[in-house]
Amino acid sequence: MSGPSLFSMRIVHLDLKGAPPKISYLSEIFPLFRALGANALLVEYEDMFPYEGHLKLLRAQHAYSPSEIREILYLARQNELEVIPLVQTFGHMEFVLKHDAFSHLREVALFPNTLNPHKAESLALVTAMVDQVMELHGGTRWLHIGCDEVYYLGEGEASRQWLQQEQNSKAKLCLSHMTAVAGHVLAHQPTTTPLVWDDMLRDMPEDLLQESGLPQLVEPVLWDYGADLDIHGKVVLMEKFQKCGFPRLWAASAFKGATGPHQALTPIEHHLRNHLQWLWVAQAGPAGLLQGIVLTGWQRYDHFAVLCELLPVGIPSLAICLQSLLRGGFSQEVKDRVESCLGVASLDTTDFTREGTGCFPGSDILALVTQVSLHLRSSVEALLDGNRYVTGWFSPYHRRRKVVHPVMVQHMQPDVLSLLARWGALVPELEAALQRVFYPDAVEEWLEENVRPSLQRLQDLAQDLAEATASPTA
The missing domain is CATH 1.20.58 (Methane Monooxygenase Hydroxylase; Chain G, domain 1)
Known part of the structure; x- marks a missing residue:
């Protein structure tokens, strides 16, 4: 395996839709992220963002204030961590569509997860969210607009009628909303590139993707959190996206939060295998196409799910995965470096004791x-x-x-x-x-x-x- 240049960007995902850390803890943990090999953060604010105006009701009880967002950005800069904000704009809209004020914008009236793409008010809603987030993140090179797991798309009444028209399809419906959101981002922030999760695009016909114009607007993030990736299948998918005109792609692994909605302790071996196989994908795929990898750390499976592993619990897994990505594989050197950074006597233990869990922030x-x-x-x-x-x-x-x-x-x-x-x-x-x-x-x-x-x-x-x-x- 060729080494650390396989992923020039190593991005730690902060999922704030459950157990968001206090700023004081972020100030302690950002230096460790950097020391372990991270150089960027994907911050999924969800209801922790301080939305204003008619969006103010989206705020969680303890949502960060604008000054706290600025402090997060300052702390990130101090630790050479580039911040990429994530705003869900299609699927996983529960934190928005659960509110009575926006429930009429659901694709299916009973389910608050997916936005109805037919209503002009839907696009106005998500672009207002994007604009407020971008206002506090001036100069960001990337904005992640989500668009994963758009469940029940096409099952609303307006969609059913639209799909009855000749040559209309769910894929076209999906692409039209993605291009509208991405187009808004680029119209207002021409130097910011939208990122999207890739799952809704994987099975779409190549000609449809090409004709949609989406490849000129966004960069897909290919995500797979399994311990046994289909490496060949991933390479084929990368080649497909490249052929469709996407100039750059990203990968997404998981260091926690992907092995069960009620998981309390992180199964490190699973996540290490996931990252090692992503290294094989990067080596086998088209050279230079993958710009970086997002190490996702999910805190809930969705807005209504229970909490899975807390961030401090997942730090040893994150450390091993980051160092393995940085050094092109898992080795004694990786093990020694992680043990040194975390103050852990040995990574071989699975039943952590008070003495064995280290001295990193949150080890208690x-x-x-x-x-x-x-x-x-x-x-x-x-x-x-x-x-x-x-x-x-x-x-x-x-x-x-x-x-x-x-x-x-x-x-x-x-x-x-x-x-x-x-x-x-x-x-x-x-x-x-x-x-x-x-x-x-x-x-x-x-x-x-x-x-x-x-x-x-x-x-x-x-x-x-x-x-x-x-x-x-x-």
Whole structure:
């Protein structure tokens, strides 16, 4: 494999539609991104952007202010990280179309994910979003306009009628909206090149792509997050796009957030394999066509999904993947460099301990999340479902009636109280660590999804045991 020149741009994706970090954490982590080999950021603001005017209702409760956006851009410049903003303009529009004020612009009335491309108001909406984002990102060389996973396109009533006309197709409908958005960007910012995700374009006929004029307006980002890429298929797709007239292409891998919507810990081996295979694609494809690679780090699968791996949890994976891209493969040199940057004793461990997770910004969150994910649920289940005294003498039947054999209490209670003390001490520590990095709503959501169900089961058992012990029938 030829080495680091395969991807001149190595772009870390910040998905802010879930658990967006505080600016203070970004100030700590940007230098590490740079040290590991990143030279750009793809910032997917979604509802964290400070939209104004009639778009103000799109803001999340803790949306960044304009001054905070400027601070992010300043911090990025300080660390030689070029910022590419991402604005969804077609699919994944849930954060916009969930609002009553914009629900009439849905392609299908029931579903808030896809914009109706037939209405002039739809284009006005997304171009207004683009304009506000671009106003705070003056001089950006690229703007990503999304356009992936445009589900249910063509299924709205207006689309059905349009598709009945001869020679109309879903592909043409898709291309017409993409070209309209991209054309707006270039008309107002001629030095900014729009990027689009490639999935809606992959299967379109070459002649249709050529005739649409889109290849002169945008650069596709080919994304695939699997551990076993179809390398030949990717090369064929690159050649197809090149033949259609796209002058430049980009790749997109994943360092986290692509192995399950409820994933809490990042499977590093999966993501490393994904990146190594993208290196093979870059080597096998047309020379010089791939400009760079976006290392995506999804925080939700969509606006309504639960949180997957938190950013600090995915840092070791990001580090290994970035360094492998930089050095053209995974090697002892990569391993040594990552261990040095993260302060990790060894990358061989999968069950991170407090001592083994390193000293990078957020490493305490990784250590505590690992404890919770690997041990909290299993320890509670082992007590409730595997302890012979609990299952034999304090079953749900006994607990409802507050009845327990006094002799058995001494076999159960120490284990219950010990486990409760252990988790009762760790959870406040985790909450405090999360609060240093994330806003209150993200902290609350993560704890409610990942901690409280198991902890509540344990607390309920302790409470039932205490009440049964105090009962006169005990």
